Amino acid sequence: MPLDKMKDLSLECSVTRSETDEVGGVLLPKKVCDRWDQIWNFRARPDDLLIATYAKAGLELAEAMPSPRTLKTHLPVQLVPPSFWEQECKVIYVARNAKDNLVSYYHFHRMNKNMPEPGTWEEFLEKFMAGQVLWGCWYDHVKGWWDAKENHCILYLFYEDLKEDPKREIQKVLQFLEKDLENEVLDKIIHHTTFEIMKDNPMANYTFQPPAVMDHSISPFMRKGTVGDWKNHFTMAQNEKFDEDYRKKMSRTSLTFRMEL
Template sequence: MENDESVLRRKLEMVCGVPLFWSIVEEWAQVESFQARPDDLLISTYPKSGTTWFSEIVDMIYNNGDAEKCKRDAIYVRVPFMELIIPGISNGVAQLAKMPSPRLVKTHLPVQLLPDSFWENNCKMIYVARNAKDVAVSFYHFDLMNKLHPDPGTWEQYIEKYMAGRVAYGSWYDHVKGWWEKRKDHPILYLFYEDMKEDPKREIRKVMHFLGKDLKEEVLDRIVYHTSFEMMKENPTTNYKMIPKDVMDQSISPFMRKGIAGDWKNHFTVAQNETFNEDYERKMAGTNLQFRTEI
C-alpha cells in the first residue's frame, strides 16, 4: 500500500444516510453490483467487533486447523474487505473476483446496504456483535492510528459523534439491530464478542456446526490456541504490521490493542456513562437484543 496524501484523513461521505470512507462512496456502483457466489461465506460486523479474530477462526476451520496454511498471506488477502476501494491502493471487489471458491468475504456494511446478490444466492453469513461501549473505545483508538478515517478529535468529541452515528459505517445501534432482525429470514449465525471471550471453544464449535464441518477436539483446541489474542497479536499475518506506518501508525495505538471486554470503564467518565446509558436505553427500546458490558 503506497502512501498518497490525497486519500488520508478526508471527511466521510454518505450512501443512503450512512457515512462511509469517501472512495467507497465514489465507487459505490462497483460495491452495489458485487456478484456473490452461492458458496461464499460472509463475515459481517460493525467495526472493532472482532472481525479479524473471526476471519482467522473461519480460515482455520476451512483449513482444518492448519496454522501454517493460515500464514500463507495477510488476513486481509485471505478474507478480502469487499467494499474497501481506494484508488491505486485497494479494491476488495476486484480482489474477490479473482479468488477461487469457496470465498471468505468481510464486510462492515449495515444490512440494508449489502449487495442484493448475497440474498439472491442465499449465502451463509456470520455476524459478530460487541457491546457498544467497548466498540466506542476500540474505534476511537483505531481512528487515532488509522489515517484513512477522519481525525477523531478528543475522546469527549468522539463519544458524541459515535452516539449520533457520525462515524464510519454509521450508527452502532442501527447496525446490530438491523442484522439481528434479518436473521429471522436468512441463514445468519449471530454471535457475541463477549461470549467468545468467555468460552472460545464453545463459540468456535457453533461456527463449525454452522459451516457443516466436523473437526476433532484436538483440531478445535489448536484453533482456540492459534486464534488467542496473544498469538494473533504476534502473528504478522493478523496484526496488520504489514500496512505501512503512514497509513496505520501502530506507534500511536496497536491494531490489536487489548482484546478484552470491559475496557470502557477505563475511558468513560461517570457523567459520560450516565449520558450514554440514557441514550442507549432510548435507542435499544423495543428490541430483545441484549449485550453484556463485562464478563
C-alpha cells in the same frame, strides 16, 4: 538519502485522512461510495460465506475455517448487495457491546491515518452516539443484523461470548457451516485465534503497515481485546449520559449485550 528512507518519506507525504460520503444516510469512505454501483451489483455465489461486523467488533474465527470463498464486510444489513440474499449465502455476524466497541474504534481512528480525524475522546463519543461515524450508527447496525436473522441464514455471535468460551463459539460456527473437524484441528484454531497469539501475528496485527499509515506507537491495531475496558475511558457523567441514550435506542429490541464478564 537511502532509498528506503525516500520511500518512507514519499509515503508519509501521500497519506491523508480519509474523505467520507454517504449511501442511504450511512457514512462510508468516499472510495467505497465512488464504487457503489459496482459493490451493489456484486455477484455472490451460493457457497460464499460472508463475515459481517461493525468495525472493530470481532475476532474473525471463520478465517481459519475451510470454505470456498470467505468475504468480509462492515456494511449495515440494508446495504449488503442483494445477490447475497438471492443466493441464500450463509452469514456470520459478530457483535460487540457498544461501550467497548466505541473505545476500540476511537483508538483505531487515532492510529490509522486512513480513517477520519477522530477529534478528542469527548467529541468522538458524541459522534458515535449520533451515528456520525464510518459504517453508520452502531445501534442500527447491530439491530438491523439481529432482525435480519429471522429471514436469512445468519449466525449471530457476540464478542463477549467468544472471549468467555472460544471453544463453544467455534463449535457453533462449525455446526453452522456443517463442518466436522478433528479435536486436534479445533484446538489449533482456538490457539491461533486467541487475542494474544493474533496480536503477535503480523498477518493479523497490521504491523506490516508503515507508521505513516498505521502508527502503532499511538495505539496498536490489536490493543487490548478485553471486555470492560470502557471503564478506563468513560467519566461518570459520560457513562450516565451514554446509558440513558442506550436505553432509549435499545428499548424495542430483544437484543442484549454484556458490558462486562
